[in-house]
Amino acid sequence: MSFPRYEEYKDSGVEWLGELPSHWEALPNKVAFRQVKAEVGDAWSDTQLLSLTLRGVVNRDIDSGDGKYPADFGNYQIVEPQDLVMCLFDMDETPRTVGLSGSRGMITSAYDVFRCNPDVDPAYVCYFYRHVDSHKGLRPFYTGLRKTVRTPTFLSIKMPIPPLGEQKSIASFLNRETSKIDALVAEQRRLIELLKEKRQAVISHAVTKGLDPNVRMKPSGIEWLGDVPENWQMKRLKHISPFISVGIVVNPSSYISENPDDLPFIYGGDIREGIIDWPNSRRISASDSALQEKTRLQTDDILVVRVGAPGVAAVVPKACEGGNCASVMLVRKGSFNSQWLCYVMNTPVVRFQVEVVEYGAAQKQFNIAHAVDFWAPVSGRSEQDRIASHLDKRIGELNQLQIEADRAITLLQERRTALISAA
Template identity: 35%
Template sequence: MSVPKYQEYRDSGERWLGTVPSHWDVCRLKNLFEIRKRIVGEEGHQVLSITQRGIKVKDIESNEGQLSMDYSKYQVVNPGDFAMNHMDLLTGFVDISSHAGVTSPDYRVFTIRDGVLCDPRYFLYLLQNGYRQKIFYAFGQGASEFGRWRFPTDQFNGFRFPCPPHKEQNAIAAFLDRETAKIDALIAEQVTLITLLAEKRQATIAHVVTKGINPNAPMKDSRVAWLGEVPAHWEVVRIKRVISSIEQGWSPQCENFPISSADEWGVLKVGCVNGGVFRPTENKKLPPELKPVPAYSLKRGDLLISRANTRELVGSAAAVETDFDNLMLCDKLYRLRLHEARCTPFYLAAYLGTPQARSQIELEATGASSSMLNIGQSVILDLPAPIPSVAEQNEIQEFLRSETGRLDALNAVAERAIALLKERRSALIAAAITGQIDVRGAIPQAAIESSEAIAA
């Protein structure tokens, strides 16, 4: 849609803001908002936290980020209050609370001053845009946006931002409510498409590696209840019958960043096989004072399986398709080397990612914490697998490369569409709240009043 600009602009006096409509004010936060200073010491309150999905109530019983019941420094939060994270990576992220409760000193709680006429929705759009565009970083303190960064009270109170007349705030908020809802609906459609493509991809792989490509092939009972029928000319054997070796690697204390050249040595991270695709960039650099172990280097045809991870990821498998002489196996990965005349790594990796195989792996995974479960070598070695001839495995591989490639291309288009829609959403919000477009005539007064009533 085409939205006009205002007729007259003036310099706002703020570098980040530039020009604003000539009839708009530029206000300091402290003139419109006041920081809540009330603290509580007694127990029995809902503890709130701010995430990028909004303000939520912490689950204290599961110790979700809550190790103490001492509320002596906690702030009261009432429904309708603004709450902002003012430390670390989420610094500047803000939302309006729909809950009553308390929150830690890591958050700043503030509310519209008595007697000040403001549309909270407009200022929420404005403040969230300040977070997304990293505007607040220029006014804070800290070595880096990735370190212990803070948005101190004085800088918060002194921050200057555009303040249109109240009725214009209503119009901007109503316009953005309507337009962002449209964009969000389009994004949701693309997310649904991506989910369907992922399901189709998994179903295609699972069918082909357990039933074959030929729909007319005679079938037989696999004699494995959870596997069902397989092509009559396939074998069903335990995985240990098709491998020549299995081993684990080495997990020394490494740097927190990957290697950047072929002259450096890296140790794989367990997540390098997530999703059934090998990602060599998922590694940590070996410190120069440690001597590498070349025997753990990766070779083409290695089949890697995660032995320790969450329930959804433990047992993830991927085939290595080229040599990586300077990347080493870690202790949380199994490396299987297969009998080339019996089974290919691509086929076995695909099979291990099927719902049938995953169900057995997850069933056998053990551990005290759901965030780190383990599977023993025997779980993999004793797992039954349907094995066609190597020639048919290669045919299956080519078929799957073609089919998954087509699905992956569609997935990439959907992801690009989401990225463009998010860019459009962000640009539209930034333009409206800073007065770069005039939305007063873009939405009927009745819609503005309806939007106000819903927000209230």
């Protein structure tokens, strides 16, 4: 993306800035703004908590329980409207290192707060450093293992300074254009949420009501489930699968192989809804896996996350045949359609039952002793096949729409970055 060029340019004298319009100046940051640091002290209880995020400087609710907070915020620093907040450490890992505050509040003293001089527009400075942050342009100034830019170093770095009126025009243009892009991104994100809801509704209806809209229904006998097709049965999980167990329990880490050509060794973190990320999983040798025959994986087994995201299930693909598992629930394949049961496991039909028995504050989990008694509505095998085939097609279509929406968001965000860089 480019804009009409100015009539005349000059060498900025700063290698990483290159040429500037002839009427612009390359000046140290300390000429444009100064550091301010004032502790909030005893007034913290009456001061809005702020946080630096990808969305900029935003308000946080101390009482929400979302995140870890100190008992006392007295050493937090005051932020005034139009102050710049910078994170000058862990800069490669920090998604957004600069933000412009729109309100008064307090923020952790780990950040640096800067206030612009009267002839410098804060929004312009923020956009410039967002451009720098987009390609981590401050890397040459990092020091230490935490990739920190020391405050005196940062204040000595030069940035391009146009006349104040031009700064305001650039910032106003970017505010207007990025707002349009942000609105389009928000629309795509809303679409993704609607697609997720649609996906869940399609699956839930198919596995609880079937595909025939005219089928006779009967009470399931389970209040929260309601009616099911007349020829279906309600069965506990232990009466659907011939064998249910946990993965390797005793020192599973001792079986981990460093050979990338060995067999997949699946942990809960490798499982997403309907997908096992086996290419990036740990490995176990064929001989070690054979020693743990009870949990040795077979194609079309089902693995269910026990800890962290309890209840998330996926079917074991052929690529995992002969491998093994740990920290998961293994549901051995049987006379049922595994893909059908996986769909059932990933709906509220089973997830609700998981929530009832799960425990743990830091990491939710459940016991196999409870899981074997989970209820599921069970159709005949031929109907399971039809349901699985139908859902594979419909969910594939919805997933493709989500992929396209994700791609649109990526392109819009790239356009946003390019727009800021070009301006």
